[in-house]
Amino acid sequence: MSQTVDSVLVPTDGSEGARIGARRGIDLAATVGADLHVLSVVETRDIEGGLDSHEQTEREQLLEEEAKGAVDSIARLARTHLSGRITTAVEPGIPFQTINDYVDTHDIDLVVMGTQGQTGFERVVLGSVAERTVRTAAVPTITVTPDADIVEVGEQRYENVLLPTDGSEGAELAIDWGITLAGLFDATVHTVYSVDTSRFGSAEGTEIHGSLEQTGQEALETVKERARAADVSLAGSLASGPAARTILSYSEEHDIDLIVMGTHGRSGLSRYLIGSVTETVVRNATVPVCCVPMQ
Incomplete structure (x- = not known):
């Protein structure tokens, strides 16, 4: 039975690893004419603990601004290549859980994401957002390693x-x-x-x-x-x-x-x-x- 891809979700944290994954996601959405969703999650655990209410508010605002910048950057890249709708979102929560909730809420067909993000290249995928998403997502997830070839959108060929x-x-x-x-x-x-x-x-x-x-x-x-x-x-x-x-x-x-x-x-x-x-x-x-x- 042939599967359909009408909507693709690209999570991002603004890192180069996330951008490498996003390029693949945009390319695939452009190929099939799918809508693209770009999501950045403000990690609530980065806000809580050891800060007073004023410091928490300032920290939250800073993280939200960074997250908005991350999704806007991917959206700008996508707009020159896609005919489908582009939706951006910034949401608080635990990243892999928020990604899964977004998949369910917005009827996402496919997730495409990098395996390395802000945690840095010293960490392997074990325990990362990508691996936890793969473990728990209700839809297929394409993981893209930082070692994958960097391609321009529209030039990727899967032979x-x-x-x-x-x-x-x-x-x-x-x-x-x-x-x-x-x-x-x-x-x-x-x-x-x-x-x-x-x-x-x-x-x-x-x-x-x-x-x-x-x-x-x-x-x-x-x-x-x-x-x-x-x-x-x-x-x-x-x-x-x-x-x-x-x-x-x-x-x-x-x-x-x-x-x-x-x-x-x-x-x-x-x-x-x-x-x-x-x-x-x-x-x-x-x-x-x-x-x-x-x-």
Whole structure:
């Protein structure tokens, strides 16, 4: 089933990392003719604690002015490229929670954001606003690393989209989004299934290898059938080794421009993104990653 993208949300905190993500979001909105929403959250925890009421008021005003400047900067960049409506907002709260509330309130279809913001480059994505948004958002979130190529709006080309699969429900839900995004850019879909026996002893691993290969072939065939139905070009292959390492290696070797994957695989809904294949890929990929939730 093809997905529709009528509205794109770009959160920003005014940092260069956020701006890198915003360029991708604007570019995608321009490609599909979607409305763009630009949101900056005034972190309430930055206002409270150790300040008297006057100091809190001054601090709040300063942060609101900075937030308004951040959204206005992105909006100015977007206005020369978009035909859809541009909405800006500054709201107080805890960033990832406020982003999720905004998604629900404004019927957002897709979030695009940088993985590094005002926290600085010394912090990895673990614990950041981007990771918490990926964990909890009800819609797909595209994370853009500071290492991603900096492109001008209107010049981004997604020629190769990687859609990893493990045959799980989470991977199934990501297939439609991967094929939809590939179709928008007339890109080729690459799909890969990793046969990983590293968790087992040598004898046990040899015994189940054939079973995993069979599961992998079935999972790849599911992606191929969906791609053929959508008239999207596809390349698929089995690989060996830990899934995250396989995905990252495949991405580098095949000039992948975008990775699309579910936030949960065979570990199930009971696990957060922490420790999952998706989190490892988000942390280490040098290209944007579209994380599709189970909802």
